[in-house]
Amino acid sequence: MKFLAARRRSPLAAVAMLLIALIGIGAGYAVIANARPAEAAAVASTETQVEQGKRLYLEGCASCHGMQSQGTSQGPTLIGVGAAAVDFQVGSGRMPMAMPGAQAAPRDPAQYTDDQIAAMAAYVASLAPGPAIPTQEDVNFESADAAQGGVLFRTNCSQCHQAAGQGGALTQGKYAPSLMNAEPKEIYEAMITGPQSMPVFSNATIPTQDKQAIIKYIDTLQTLPDPGGLALGRLGPVPETVFLWTAVFAALIAVAIWIGIKAR
Amino acid sequence: MTATSPVEQVGGGVATYVDQRIGSNKFLARNLGKVFPDHWSFMLGEIALYSFIVVLLTGTFLTLFFKPSMAEVLYDGSYVPLKGIKMSQAYSSTLDISFDVRGGLLLRQMHHWAALIFIAAMSVHMFRVFFTGAFRKPREFNWIIGVALVTLGLGAGFSGYSLPDDLLSGTGLQIARGIMQSIPVIGTWMAFLLFGGEFPGTEFISRLYGVHILLIPGLILALVTIHLMLVWTQKHTQFPGPGRTNDNVVGYPLMPVYMAKAGGFFFVVFGVIALIGGLVTINPIWIFGPFMPDQVSAGSQPDWYIGWLDGALRTMPNIESSLFGFTISWNIFIPAVVIPGIIFTALALYPFLEAWVTGDKKEHHLLDRPRNAPTRTGIGVMALTFYLLLWVGGGNDIIAITFGLSINSIIWFLRIALIILPPIMFIVTRRICLSLQRRDREKLLHGYESGRILRLPHGEFIEVHQPINAKEMAVITGKTDITPLPLPPATDADGVRNKHFQVKKLRAKLSGFFYSENIALPTAAEIEAGQHHAEHAAAIEAPLHAYEDADQINRAHGGVLHHPGMPLTNAEQLAEDGGHL
Numbered sequence: 146m147k148f149l150a151a152r153r154r155s156p157l158a159a160v161a162m163l164l165i166a167l168i169g170i171g172a173g174y175a176v177i178a179n180a181r182p183a184e185a186a187a188v189a190s191t192e193t194q195v196e197q198g199k200r201l202y203l204e205g206c207a208s209c210h211g212m213q214s215q216g217t218s219q220g221p222t223l224i225g226v227g228a229a230a231v232d233f234q235v236g237s238g239r240m241p242m243a244m245p246g247a248q249a250a251p252r253d254p255a256q257y258t259d260d261q262i263a264a265m266a267a268y269v270a271s272l273a274p275g276p277a278i279p280t281q282e283d284v285n286f287e288s289a290d291a292a293q294g295g296v297l298f299r300t301n302c303s304q305c306h307q308a309a310g311q312g313g314a315l316t317q318g319k320y321a322p323s324l325m326n327a328e329p330k331e332i333y334e335a336m337i338t339g340p341q342s343m344p345v346f347s348n349a350t351i352p353t354q355d356k357q358a359i360i361k362y363i364d365t366l367q368t369l370p371d372p373g374g375l376a377l378g379r380l381g382p383v384p385e386t387v388f389l390w391t392a393v394f395a396a397l398i399a400v401a402i403w404i405g406i407k408a409r
Numbered sequence: 410m411t412a413t414s415p416v417e418q419v420g421g422g423v424a425t426y427v428d429q430r431i432g433s434n435k436f437l438a439r440n441l442g443k444v445f446p447d448h449w450s451f452m453l454g455e456i457a458l459y460s461f462i463v464v465l466l467t468g469t470f471l472t473l474f475f476k477p478s479m480a481e482v483l484y485d486g487s488y489v490p491l492k493g494i495k496m497s498q499a500y501s502s503t504l505d506i507s508f509d510v511r512g513g514l515l516l517r518q519m520h521h522w523a524a525l526i527f528i529a530a531m532s533v534h535m536f537r538v539f540f541t542g543a544f545r546k547p548r549e550f551n552w553i554i555g556v557a558l559v560t561l562g563l564g565a566g567f568s569g570y571s572l573p574d575d576l577l578s579g580t581g582l583q584i585a586r587g588i589m590q591s592i593p594v595i596g597t598w599m600a601f602l603l604f605g606g607e608f609p610g611t612e613f614i615s616r617l618y619g620v621h622i623l624l625i626p627g628l629i630l631a632l633v634t635i636h637l638m639l640v641w642t643q644k645h646t647q648f649p650g651p652g653r654t655n656d657n658v659v660g661y662p663l664m665p666v667y668m669a670k671a672g673g674f675f676f677v678v679f680g681v682i683a684l685i686g687g688l689v690t691i692n693p694i695w696i697f698g699p700f701m702p703d704q705v706s707a708g709s710q711p712d713w714y715i716g717w718l719d720g721a722l723r724t725m726p727n728i729e730s731s732l733f734g735f736t737i738s739w740n741i742f743i744p745a746v747v748i749p750g751i752i753f754t755a756l757a758l759y760p761f762l763e764a765w766v767t768g769d770k771k772e773h774h775l776l777d778r779p780r781n782a783p784t785r786t787g788i789g790v791m792a793l794t795f796y797l798l799l800w801v802g803g804g805n806d807i808i809a810i811t812f813g814l815s816i817n818s819i820i821w822f823l824r825i826a827l828i829i830l831p832p833i834m835f836i837v838t839r840r841i842c843l844s845l846q847r848r849d850r851e852k853l854l855h856g857y858e859s860g861r862i863l864r865l866p867h868g869e870f871i872e873v874h875q876p877i878n879a880k881e882m883a884v885i886t887g888k889t890d891i892t893p894l895p896l897p898p899a900t901d902a903d904g905v906r907n908k909h910f911q912v913k914k915l916r917a918k919l920s921g922f923f924y925s926e927n928i929a930l931p932t933a934a935e936i937e938a939g940q941h942h943a944e945h946a947a948a949i950e951a952p953l954h955a956y957e958d959a960d961q962i963n964r965a966h967g968g969v970l971h972h973p974g975m976p977l978t979n980a981e982q983l984a985e986d987g988g989h990l
């Protein structure tokens with residue numbers, strides 16, 4: 146205590162106290178905020194999955210999507226969007242939306258457990274027929290042709306997601322996200338449901354086999370080594386320009402100055 | 410001749426042998442001792458030259474393996490994610506260079522990085538020449554050659570960027586063709602002529618190849634030679650400094666000092682290019698895929714030197730009009746043809762415009778410090794601001810996604826900033842330059858602030874000013890003051906109307922715009938008076954003090970009271986401390 150007592154009048158004492166208080170409040174908030182609503186799962190055993198889904202829907206979704214899922218000015222109708230849309234949107238943490246914005250941003254971890262997501266998906270699927278959650282078989286891309294997938298990717302996906310799948314900007318702050326962490330099921334669901342600004346690529350447009358090829362190509366991009374060295378985000382000339390001027394040219398000028406100084 | 414060392418004997422023997430056949434000794438004796446001034450900014454052009462040499466060497470290697478053909482082939486190389494895909498032979502051979510030719514990727518990347526550095530160095534070298542006024546008489550032609558070299562550099566770069574026929578380069582060509590087509594009347598004809606038909610056709614890559622490896626490098630080599638010959642005969646400019654005048658060159662001889670320096674710097678540049686060529690990816694064409702007219706990638710950008718043109722296209726509002734049933738795409742024609750046309754014309758003509766405005770017909774071998782030409786520096790910064798804003802526009806989508814911004818907001822910001830910011834930067838730069846001139850004048854008059862605080866006997870604190878050293882004195886007094894041209898008379902002595910009155914009036918006004926606010930260097934008498942004044946200022950302004958022991962005061966000078974045995978004036982007090990005010 147002597148150590149503290151000797152320093153309590155130090156000009157840094159107030160700063161230290163403030164820091165301790167802030168860290169304490171932050172840590173406390175983090176504990177409370179991360180406490181999941183565990184009671185919901187406990188009740189689930191006595192009700193059917195659809196009933197549970199409906200209850201969760203009314204609690205967490207209805208304020209924007211409407212009591213009958215008919216849609217409001219705040220959110221679109223969910224009638225006919227299918228289980229795949231719920232699995233994609235809630236599973237990736239995009240829904241429930243943290244705040245109004247240009248578009249829903251993914252959050253990790255998701256805000257609901259897998260069981261809860263499945264229940265909500267079942268409820269939304271019960272409203273009207275829609276795309277179902279893809280099966281293991283649907284997303285199995287082992288036998289697909291990556292090169293063919295690359296052609297399909299560049300024809301259908303790269304204009305928004307960029308040729309290397311790094312994502313790209315759309316209008317008014319909307320964007321096509323990077324695919325570097327996307328899982329096969331997520332990619333498949335995105336194609337069949339068309340989330341945010343993305344168009345729907347139904348099985349009539351791109352058959353399952355081609356979807357698997359696209360997934361295979363994205364998987365290739367995710368695991369592809371960079372034989373040329375530092376990849377600079379695979380974003381093309383813009384990061385190359387930044388690197389050129391900030392690192393390379395700065396170094397050359399530094400050498401020039403060094404040679405100039407030596408002359409004196 | 411007395412006995413010499415074996416080395417000298419052999420060297421002399423070789424020199425004599427060669428001299429008897431090509432008469433080289435006289436030439437070498439005259440030129441090896443040629444003196445060049447020294448400054449780091451004089452080496453920017455060297456970076457350009459050396460990176461160009463690297464571009465030529467690596468490019469020669471690439472020509473051994475590159476096939477400039479748009480004939481369709483099925484890829485069967487080592488890069489699996491493209492195996493069995495239809496592509497042009499140009500793209501396929503570039504993949505082979507990258508994956509199947511030993512050292513191919515390294516040399517390809519070195520070639521590309523060196524090309525970027527080449528144009529970057531030329532541009533920065535041009536800024537140096539502009540801001541120091543090195544383009545003034547007699548170097549106007551060399552400035553024009555420089556502008557031509559930059560333009561050719563852009564052409565060399567863009568044609569090289571377009572050769573691999575990957576998705577990025579094809580997209581660039583598509584835009585280039587669109588720009589051609591936007592030119593009224595001849596645009597469509599021109600595009601069809603150059604591409605040999607519809608886009609993309611089967612001809613363009615092989616046509617571009619000839620331009621890229623023969624025409625443009627040949628022209629660049631020829632112009633670089635003239636550029637350097639002119640530097641040689643006109644001698645290099647130098648910054649003002651001790652012993653440096655408009656009629657001499659102070660520096661070191663070519664042999665051995667600059668031979669060693671330039672040679673060493675060449676290897677440094679080569680080394681840096683080799684290093685990043687091996688360590689940092691540039692243009693990974695295998696990821697972009699082969700060019701197909703129906704495909705495009707988000708974030709498609711040109712290389713940095715075309716970025717400002719792309720930015721101009723991206724920022725321009727969408728205006729089109731229809732004339733006699735023909736569409737005129739102002740939205741493409743203005744940003745991609747008119748604006749670059751104006752910029753390059755203004756750039757090439759600037760030395761003549763400035764000389765006309767200022768009426769300056771003297772030869773200049775002593776450089777201007779940028780502050781001493783505030784209007785020119787302001788114009789330069791204004792142009793640079795405009796250029797950089799367009800450059801930012803070229804990367805608007807990458808900026809939007811990287812920083813979570815709306816691309817629309819960026820475009821609107823740039824549209825407004827492009828009009829507002831350059832004039833603001835002009836005014837700010839000009840004011841800064843004038844302030845620096847004032848500071849220089851202050852330094853001449855009162856010396857520099859030494860940072861040493863002195864307490865005077867009556868309690869006042871003053872900062873001691875020290876005279877600046879000879880080098881700084883020479884740098885500051887190296888400035889030439891120019892008076893603006895007088896307004897022309899409207900009529901001559903006989904009352905006859907001056908025919909060129911309007912033009913001459915405009916010229917006088919522009920000249921006033923250039924020089925009227927110039928802070929003239931003090932004359933020798935002023936410097937003398939300034940020093941004298943400074944010595945007395947503190948003494949006169951010092952407050953009176955009532956000392957209790959007033960009876961001991963034997964003399965008051967300039968309002969300062971003194972005790973017996975103390976220095977009589979503040980100046981004396983300072984002199985004792987080895988300074989003056």
